[in-house]
Every structure is written in structure tokens, then in C-alpha cells.
Amino acid sequence: MDKNAIIFVAGHSGLVGSAIVRILEEDGYQNIITRTHKQLDLTRQADVENFFEEQRPEYVFLAAAKVGGIHANATYPADFIMVNMQIQCNVISAAFANKIKKLMFLGSSCIYPKNCPQPIKEEYLLTSELEETNEGYALAKIAGLKACAYYNKQYGTDYVSVMPCNLYGINDNFGLENSHVLPALLRKFHEAKINNEPSVTVWGSGKPIREFLYVDDLADACVFLMNNYSGNEFFNVGYGEEVTISELADIIKEIVGFQGGIIMDSSKPDGTYRKLTDISRIKGVGWSPKTDLKTGIRKTYDWFLSQYESEGFAQR
């Protein structure tokens, strides 16, 4: 990508989109265009087409999506499949109609079968049934990655898709109702510390095994692939190492400095037992993760502390 190229980052206010903007700015890209959800609702096809015709971006990072935890996915499956399909269909078709040079599609490792071998290779896609709790979201993401592959095959476009593992970092959602496990635990331990509570209750048995990637590493991988890969393969992007939920709780307890106990609430769902991505394909084209889990969580906690007292943050 030329440093003066017009680059559209869809979803720039989100966890992934804001990290991509950070990395692009650090790398000296001058013409990054963004729109808030309010300014441009990507589910509205005509508005998306007008935006592309006016702004004529050359590169697109599609990091806009309806995202949420287990509870939200299980409660609103129709919204998760329809909103995500509308966003990706509108952006990918407008990108094609305006002959952009390259597009990066953000999927998720939840596209893979719930009981596939571990670590998960890209070729395990569509080999058996999905995890029910987020099937709608997963099907939308599969449709998106296939749409990119089919455009490449039919029209010779250069669209790339990445399937990240669980992400965390600056600008994450710390809402207790619909956030992912890592930000939820960071907030719980922090509030237990400042309120001198005797213990923190962690959902589930603590046994499930998870992989977490610092979001700036994911953004770095996206920019790397935009600059260094052309072809029809899609890529897992992960950290390649895993922890149990119990170990994660211990790490966060230590970083926050909470002195109380940890209680596992086994009445709450565990979700998929293990989900580790195989990242040998992206390593094969020259990219590797940089930020270890403790360093990433410390950076995230520092950012959380800088925001916690700010207007409305703790009410999210």
C-alpha cells in the first residue's frame, strides 16, 4: 500500500478497527478515512454505494460487524446473521463496483466446527457442525470469507480474509453483560479490589482452554498481509499458545493486585472446551505474534485504568 493511498477502515471505533488505525498511523499512512456507525450505517446499501463513489478508497479493512459474547449471540441469532451479512455484502459489492485494489475481511475462529481437531487448521472449515450458541454469526462469517474467495476466483480481485482467535486490548468492550471473558475478568478483579471484596466469582469450571491475541498484533498481521500477500488462501491469526480460564484468572488477579480469593461458579456455561488456532500458514508467509499474554494484559489494564473514571465508561 502506498503511504498516500486512500484507505477506508470500516468499524474504526471498535476493538479491531481502532487497532488497525493505530498501526496504519504508526506506519505513516496519511489518508485513512473513517465513518462512525451514525454517519454511515453499513447495513444501508445505497448509503454504502454513495460513500464509495464519493470517497473512492483504494484499500478497505472491513472490521465493522455486530459482535458479542455467548449470551448476546444465543439471544439475538437473527440479528447476528442478518446484520453481519448485510454489512459484508454491502461493503464487498461496493468495493468491487468501485474497483478498489485490495480488501481485508475480518472473520473469526468461531467459523470452525465445534469438535474439530486442535490446533485448528484452515482446512477444517466446513468439515462438521458448528457451535450452536453462535451459529448465526459463524455462518455470516463463512459467507463473507467465501464471497471474497469467489470474487477472487471469478473476477481476479485481491481480497484477503483473516480468522482471528479471541482478541483483547485497548478499546475493548468491558460491559459486564456482553463482553468477552478477558475484559470481563479484568473489570471484575479491579472492582473487587477497589471495593475490598473478599473474592471474585468466575463463570464456569475454569477448565476450558483458550487462546488470546493482543489486538495490536492482529492489526499488524492485517497490514502485513495487505502489503505482502496476494492469493486465495485465508489465514488464521492467533497467538499459538493457550491458557485455562483458571490460569487466566490467576494472571489477571496478579496484574490487578487483588488479594482476595477466586470462586469458580460451575452453574454457568463453559462454552467450547478448547479452541486453539494453528498459525503455521501465516507464519509461513513471514508473520508472527509479538506480544505475550502478561504484557498484553498489563497494557490493556493500564488503558482500562485511564478510562475507568471517565464519563460513562463504568456504566457500559
Ligand SMILES: NC(=O)c1ccc[n+]([C@@H]2O[C@H](COP(=O)([O-])OP(=O)(O)OC[C@H]3O[C@@H](n4cnc5c(N)ncnc54)[C@H](OP(=O)(O)O)[C@@H]3O)[C@@H](O)[C@H]2O)c1
Ligand atoms: N473481539 C474479538 O475477540 C474478535 C475475535 C475474532 C474476530 N473478531 C472480528 O473482528 C471484527 C471487529 O470486531 P471487534 O471486536 O472490533 O468489534 P467491536 O469492538 O464491536 O467493533 C465493531 C465496529 O463495527 C461498527 N459497526 C457495527 N455495526 C455497524 C453498522 N451497521 N454500520 C457501521 N458500523 C457498524 C461498530 O460501531 P458502533 O460501536 O458505533 O456500533 C464498531 O466500530 C469482527 O468482524 C469480528 O468478527 C473479533
